Amino acid sequence: MxxxxxxxxxxxxxxxxxxxxxxxxxxxxxxxxxxxxxxxxxxxxxxxxxxxxxxKTDYVTVVGAANLDIQGFTKEKLIQRDSNPGEVKICLGGVGRNIAENMARLGIDTKLITATGGDANSKRLLEECNQVGIDMEHVLVLPDANASVYLAIMDVDGDMAMALSDMHIMDRMTIEFIKGKSHVLKNSEVIVVDACVPEDVIAYILHTFKDSKILLDPVSIKKSRGVKDMIGGFHTIKLNRLEAQFLSDMTIQNHDDLPKLAQYFIDEGVERVFITLGSDGVYYKDRRQGGLLASPKIKVVNATGAGDAFMAGIIHGTLYDEPTVEIAKFSTAAAILALQHQETVSPHMQADTIHKIVKEMTIC
Structure with missing residues (x-):
């Protein structure tokens, strides 16, 4: 295109x-x-x-976590083991859900397969996701359970200082449940999986829908342990520095290490790799080319949703068959948009806004 x-x-x-x-x-x-x-x-x-x-035949299905986010913000340096003055914000979250909302705001027909409960937080989650345009028809609703919760404390620079996640409800998503959603997954243009999904369910998806473009967000080092031995089954993976090192058993000491590390995943069978490096930008790699894309300096308001916005940018580019370098630019701009808003998902997440950021970015 x-x-x-x-x-x-x-x-x-x-x-x-x-x-x-x-x-x-x-x-x-x-x-x-x-x-x-x-x-x-x-x-x-x-x-x-x-x-x-x-x-309308072109849609994306996300299989991942959806939860309530409780985020604390401070304007002063955090003092450990003490009460810190700040602001507390409650909103919807979960890597899979955040990715789905970003895509819905980008105008992509998006279905979310997740697990939630019968409490007030679960009802809020379902209602608000429907309101922003996410198809929630295929959610596993467990009346005897509560919605998962993510608690995060942000430092003075807007980055996460510490977090605690209660995601036990995702363990109740079974292969039998996913089998009942086979028609949804089979007809998806792209399938996105986050590593909060049980390991056996991810393995089933990779085996059953191996001809589909399946994208992975590993969420964290701890969560990514379950997918380490099946990483080559994914079409595209988005990793941060720590996740890339853990999944490859290699170390990034400087930028010169990035090509070899990314090539490891390509050799395993992955088609596209994106390694996000924070303020240092992103390293992208496919079977033909790779490179380091620098990121412009910006004031960070909230870093929580930047990775999810970046992943949504990757999905957007995959749907439109964009070259890997163009996907890296679009995704970087999407992450910038997320970093500059206190909400986990920026309400300004629109493709034309992102394209304007791309045009304004001074990147190499």
């Missing part, structure tokens, strides 16, 4: 009844040029018929 086609597609997503004249005026191009791009988008299967109805 060309850049211009992408711009037109985003306009159509926002308004399926927009005229070619209105598209041309918005993008400052001729109506005839718009017609050519529309024809190409129809041929490529992104839209169909008159009225530019979006192709």
């Amino acid at each position: 060309t850049g211009r086609e992408k711009e037109i597609l985003e306009l159509i997503k926002k308004n399926p009844l927009i005229s070619q004249k209105e598209i041309g005026e918005t993008l400052n191009i001729t109506r005839s040029s718009v017609g050519v791009h529309i024809t190409n988008l129809i041929k490529k299967g992104y839209i169909r018929g008159r009225g530019y109805v979006m192709n």
Whole structure:
């Protein structure tokens, strides 16, 4: 998909009844040029018929955790073993859920398969996810259980100082339950898995839907232990520095170590690898090329949801068959958008906003 086609597609997503004249005026191009791009988008299967109805057969399924986030923010240096003044914020979270919300805000048809309970937090979770456009039809609801909870304390720089997660409810997601969702997973354009899902369920998904593009977010070193021996079954993986070192049994001492480490995953069978390095940017690698993409300096408000936004950017680029380097740029910009808002998922998460950030970034 060309850049211009992408711009037109985003306009159509926002308004399926927009005229070619209105598209041309918005993008400052001729109506005839718009017609050519529309024809190409129809041929490529992104839209169909008159009225530019979006192709609803293309959707993404996320299998992962959804929980309530309790986050504490401080404006002063944290003092251990003491009461610190600050601000406490309660919102929805969970890696899988956060990724799904980011994608829904990007206009991607997204289904979430997760486990939740029958308490008030679970009801809030279901209602608010539906409100932002996530398809929650396939959630495992356990009336005798409570929603999982994630408790995090953020330091003065907006980064996580310490966290505690109660994710036991995810252990009740079984292979038998997932088998009942086979029709959903089989027809997904992309399947996304986070490592909060039980190990045997992940193994079943990799084996049963091995012809699908399955993407992994390992969540943390502890959670990623269960997928270490099956890492080559994933199409794309997104790792931070610590996760990359743990899953490869290699060490990153400097940037010169990144190509060899990323190549390890390619040799295992992974098609695309993204290793996020915080303020140092991201190292990307596929079977043809790799490189380090620097990140611009920004003021961080909340780092909690940056990785989830980055993953959503990867999924967006995978759906649109973007080159790996372009996916890295788009995902970096999505993460920047997340870092600059106190909410775990930025309410400004839109493709056109991200494209503007990409254009403004000074990166190498």
